[in-house]
Amino acid sequence: MPLSRQFFSHRLLWLSLLLSLGIGALFARAIWTIRNDEWSYASQSNANLVRTLEQGLSWTLDSFDKSLEGVAREVSRPEVWALPPDLRARVVFDNSLRVGGAGDVWVLNAQGNVVLESGSSAPSNVSFVDRDYFVAFKSGGHQGVFIGRPVPSRVTGLNILPVARAYYHADGSFAGVVVGAVRLSVFNELFGSLDMGPQSGVNLFRNDGVVIMRFPYGDADVGRSLAGTPNMLRFQQEGSGSFVGTAAIDGVKRLYAFRPVGRYPLIINVAQSADSILAKWTRSAWILGGFALLLMVSCVGLAALFVRELVLRQQVSARLAETEHDLRTTLDNVPSMIAYWDASMHNRFANRAALEEFGTYPVPVRGRHISELLSETRYAASKPYYDLALAGAPQRFERTDQNPKGQPRHSIVSYLPDADARGVVTGLFVQVTDITERKRMENELFDEKERVRLTLQAIGDAVVCSDAKGMVTYLNPVAERLTGWQAFDAAGRRIDEVVVLRSPDNDSVLASSLLVAIQTGKVSGSVRGVLVHRTSGQRFQVDKTSSPITDRHGAVTGAVAVLRDVTESVVMAERMAHLAQYDALTDLPNRVLLQDRAQLAISQARRDGKCLAVMYLDLDGFKDVNDSLGHDVGDLLLVQFAQRLKAAVRASDTVCRQGGDEFVVLLPGLDGAEAACQVAGKILASCDAPFALAGRFLQVGLSGGIALFPQHGDTFDALSRHADSAMYAAKRGGRMRFMLYQGPDAEPEVVLAAVEAGQDP
Numbered sequence: 001m002p003l004s005r006q007f008f009s010h011r012l013l014w015l016s017l018l019l020s021l022g023i024g025a026l027f028a029r030a031i032w033t034i035r036n037d038e039w040s041y042a043s044q045s046n047a048n049l050v051r052t053l054e055q056g057l058s059w060t061l062d063s064f065d066k067s068l069e070g071v072a073r074e075v076s077r078p079e080v081w082a083l084p085p086d087l088r089a090r091v092v093f094d095n096s097l098r099v100g101g102a103g104d105v106w107v108l109n110a111q112g113n114v115v116l117e118s119g120s121s122a123p124s125n126v127s128f129v130d131r132d133y134f135v136a137f138k139s140g141g142h143q144g145v146f147i148g149r150p151v152p153s154r155v156t157g158l159n160i161l162p163v164a165r166a167y168y169h170a171d172g173s174f175a176g177v178v179v180g181a182v183r184l185s186v187f188n189e190l191f192g193s194l195d196m197g198p199q200s201g202v203n204l205f206r207n208d209g210v211v212i213m214r215f216p217y218g219d220a221d222v223g224r225s226l227a228g229t230p231n232m233l234r235f236q237q238e239g240s241g242s243f244v245g246t247a248a249i250d251g252v253k254r255l256y257a258f259r260p261v262g263r264y265p266l267i268i269n270v271a272q273s274a275d276s277i278l279a280k281w282t283r284s285a286w287i288l289g290g291f292a293l294l295l296m297v298s299c300v301g302l303a304a305l306f307v308r309e310l311v312l313r314q315q316v317s318a319r320l321a322e323t324e325h326d327l328r329t330t331l332d333n334v335p336s337m338i339a340y341w342d343a344s345m346h347n348r349f350a351n352r353a354a355l356e357e358f359g360t361y362p363v364p365v366r367g368r369h370i371s372e373l374l375s376e377t378r379y380a381a382s383k384p385y386y387d388l389a390l391a392g393a394p395q396r397f398e399r400t401d402q403n404p405k406g407q408p409r410h411s412i413v414s415y416l417p418d419a420d421a422r423g424v425v426t427g428l429f430v431q432v433t434d435i436t437e438r439k440r441m442e443n444e445l446f447d448e449k450e451r452v453r454l455t456l457q458a459i460g461d462a463v464v465c466s467d468a469k470g471m472v473t474y475l476n477p478v479a480e481r482l483t484g485w486q487a488f489d490a491a492g493r494r495i496d497e498v499v500v501l502r503s504p505d506n507d508s509v510l511a512s513s514l515l516v517a518i519q520t521g522k523v524s525g526s527v528r529g530v531l532v533h534r535t536s537g538q539r540f541q542v543d544k545t546s547s548p549i550t551d552r553h554g555a556v557t558g559a560v561a562v563l564r565d566v567t568e569s570v571v572m573a574e575r576m577a578h579l580a581q582y583d584a585l586t587d588l589p590n591r592v593l594l595q596d597r598a599q600l601a602i603s604q605a606r607r608d609g610k611c612l613a614v615m616y617l618d619l620d621g622f623k624d625v626n627d628s629l630g631h632d633v634g635d636l637l638l639v640q641f642a643q644r645l646k647a648a649v650r651a652s653d654t655v656c657r658q659g660g661d662e663f664v665v666l667l668p669g670l671d672g673a674e675a676a677c678q679v680a681g682k683i684l685a686s687c688d689a690p691f692a693l694a695g696r697f698l699q700v701g702l703s704g705g706i707a708l709f710p711q712h713g714d715t716f717d718a719l720s721r722h723a724d725s726a727m728y729a730a731k732r733g734g735r736m737r738f739m740l741y742q743g744p745d746a747e748p749e750v751v752l753a754a755v756e757a758g759q760d761p
Contacts, residue, residue, distance in 0.1 A: 016303030020296035027292035031285045035278065039255075042277040043242055046196075046257035050270040053191065053202060058262030064163055064182060065145050068105070072167040072178045075107050075116070086121060093118040103153070103160055103181035107167075108134060110176050128179065133164035137177050142166075147265055150184060150212050150222050159184045159222050161212060184213045184222065191215040197276025199252050207236065207265040214249075221249060231256065235267050244274065337432040340418075343390060343425060345370045357432075389415035389428050398435075410439040462542075462563040465549075466495045468556055470515050482542065482565060484534030499561065501529030501544060514546040514561040521556050523547045531563065541570040583657040585635055586642035594656040594664060598716040601668035605709055608669075612709045613676035614719040615665040616727040617645070617683070620701040620735045622661035625693070633694045640693075641700070644686040649679060664720070673740065676706050680738040703730040704738040712741045 074080050074092045083091060093105060093116075107116035112129025128134050132149055136142035148162030160181040169175045191202045194215070204212040209227030213219070226232045229248040240259035247254060255277060258269035331338050332352035339350040347365045355361035358373045370386075371379050378401070385395045395415040403409040416429040456463050462479035466472050472495055475487040483490070483498055490498045501510040513524035524546040531540045542563040549558040581593035589597070598614070605612045619641060626634040638661065645655050645663060654666040665683075667676055683704065690697035705726025707719045722741040730739040 012303050012306065013300070016299050020299040023295050023299065024292050027288055027295075031288050034284060034288075035281050038278060038281045042255060042272060043257070046255060046270045046272055047242055049194075050257040050259055050268060053270070054259050054261055054268050057187070057204075057266075057268060058264070060186070061163070061182075061262065061264055061266075064180060065165070068145070068163060068165045068178050068180055071105055071107065072165045075178065076167045076169075076175065078170065089116060089118075089121060092116055103183055105178065105180040108177045108179065110138075110174055112138075112177075115176070128177075131162065131179075133162055133179060134177050137164070137166040138174060140174065145264065147206060148179075149206075149210055153181065153183075159213075159219050184219070187213050188215055196270070196272045197279065199250075199273040200254070200276050201271060203269050203271060204261075205232070205235065205267045205269075207260075207267060209236075212266070224249075235269065247271070335434070337430075339430045340427055341370060341430065342427045345386060345390075345428075347373075348427065354432075385413070385415055386428070389417050390425050392417050392419065392423070392425055399432075403436075408436070409434060410436045459562075462565070464495065464499055464514070464561045464563070465558060466514060466518070466560075467558045468518060470495045470512075470518060470559075472498050473558065478565075479563065482531055482533070482540050482563060484536065495559075495561075499531070499544075499563070501527065501531060501542070504528065504530050504541065512546075513544060514559045517546040517548045517559045517561075518556055521548050521550070528566075539567075540565055541567045586639055586657050588642055588646075588655050588657045588663075591656060591658060591664075594654060594666060595716060597654050598666055598719075601666060602709060602714070602716065604668065610668075611670040611672055611675075611711075613665075613667040613670055613673075613679075614707050614709075614716070614723045615667070615676070615680065615683075615704055615738075616658075616720070616723040617663040617665065617702050617704045618727055618731065619661040620703060620731075622700070625698065625700070629694055636693055637691055637698075637700065640691050641687075641702075645683060648682040648686045653679075664723075670708075673706075673708055673711075676708065677738070677740070680704060680706060684736070684738065701736040703727055703735045705730055705741065706738060707741045712743075 071092055080088055080091055092107065104117060104119040106114050106118075106124075106126075106128070108128055109115045112127050112131075112134050114123045114126050114128070117123050133146040136146055144165070146164045148164060150159050150161050152158065153160045160183055162179055162181055164177050164179040166177050167175050187204060194202065201217060202215045204214075205226065206212060209225050209229070209232045211221045211224045211226060214221050226248055231245045231248060234243060234245070235258050242255065242257040244253065244255050246252070253274045254271040255274060256269050256271050258267055260266065261268050328349075328351070334351060335353060337351065337354040337357050339354045340348045342348055347368050347370065350358070350365055352361060355363070355365065358365060360373070365373060374382070385397065389395045394417060395413070397413055399411045399413050401409055401411070412433045412435055414429070414431045416431075417425045418427040418429060419425050456474075456476040459476065460478065462482050463474070463476040464472065464479050464483075465474040472490045472493050475483070475485060475490055475498075479499075480486055485493075485498050495514050496512040499512070499514070501512075502508065503510055507530070510527065510529050513527050517524045527544045529542060529544065531542045532538070533540070543566055544561055544563045546559055546561045548556045549560060551557050581590060582588065583590050601612050604610070619637070622634065622637070625637055638657070642655070642657065642663070645665070649655060649665060649667070652668060656664040656666070658664050665679075667679055670676055684702070687700060687702055690699045705723045705728070707713060707722035707726065709719055712722045713719045726739040726741040730737050733739065
């Protein structure tokens, strides 16, 4: 390795070491900043917490102190002592506060003996003359409320905090002390929801340093005096604030936030161990420190790798030269013209075929602009493609020009952009392949296929072809429309899967005539069937003919089926047959179909000895609707009335539109006139609801006449004349009614009222 390169490598290593040290310094500063932020957050949180706890504790003591003030006020009155003992206790202790954590209240006289007790009607024979609060009040050296030293309760054994006030005679002389007990457990309940981490808690002291409680450490230190310790001296001197100190009890370093409790000689502090505050920071510091160390090592390692890479570069260069030689040898023997041009279209590589095309072989063209190697015409024709490829769009197209002999030459030209990591095109790969011979064969084949395609597409019938195994090979567009199969999707499927004919009579699947043609080698005659569309389910009526396809030796190589769509002609025939027997507007049977059904019904009635009825109906005021609202509204009225009329009769009855607004109803298989009258009532009821016509509601009535077989005639014509006569009698008689024909010499009888009342007509 040359000396200059070794020197450069050493400088690189020193630079990487310096950079790694800078990374370490930055991470160290970040870690220390995070520590300060954690400590500041803890200081603020603890200050807010101690303020909240002080307010809650002060409120509790204020409530209890007001209770003691009330008791002291009552026992100072001479008239209270004149009351009977039971009444005196109720009067005195009625003001005592009933709150959780408050114990009994005792009234002591000037000698320290209990004279009244809230928890017992008979005072205990107990003396408190030695208690600190009694001594303080007795000596006259204390005024107001006094917080005593915590002591165990004589009843429960649990620690309690005495709270006392003095009371006086009318002349101002000392009369005694009112003392109450607050269970220390109430403070544990107040602080019970706190969780500040291991070796952290809340402490409550008297101003003289006596420990009242330590949460959550238990009662082992209750009553102990910490007067004179460094932390207590700071509590007493500063009053409130925060500092970091070491506890005198257990030697743990903690962050203290403290303040006095209201107007009471108490100090409360929140003590959070430094380890708890910095626990999260410690984990983060280890992680960040490890990451910084990893970066530092990586920086130095990468520099070492780079130095090593410099050593290996010469070896790689030698191998690259060898590979380039092999690649050029390979590309020179490829029949296609291959070249590479940079972004300014100067050549960087060209194989032998390209050099021969340029006419320079064996002289290389590296560094020459493409315009120097092509004719002006060819360069102008190719430049738009170069520009698009240099813009990042790959170009692939066919080009036709002339070879050196002046004959047409077809080529496939590819311009592939070469982009760097940023997406910037730095050059073009160019490949030109001569496809003249292939193009000639493709053109001949295309011409042949185009003639066949145009012939099959021009046929108005569906054409389906298969091979000798019955597998589909071709569908023309009409076949695709009828079957729902696309030609590419149907190719390779069995013919009886793609073209399935069903019987028009029972919808059973018919045998494939195309398969029969393949098996027999003979033309299959026309078959009528139903073809169901694959996806939509639409049904087509088709006529299918099938013929085998044979080679020159007579062997069957496939078959072709031609399907002619006859759906419209079949539908038209069915429609014409339907219109011959049904009304075009209401789709009710017309008079031709009615007469056929009437003849059958009369014959059946004669055989069974039954009765049948013929009804003639006419809408009241139909002409006025036509004249005032138009014929379209009149037609809508006829359609709605026809629907109501069909709903009012039986399924076996026939409703016919005679013409205009006149309808005929045939009721076969009746037992007598009563059944016909019941149907008449239903028909009249169907007109009760108004008809919705052109955005308005109209009430339209009807008039009807009834003739019965065999009473009023034994032929349909006779029954029709008599029912028609009864209908016109109903119109003359007031409309909105039915009349029953009575004979040639009698007036028809009104049956409407009888039907509505449910009576016999």
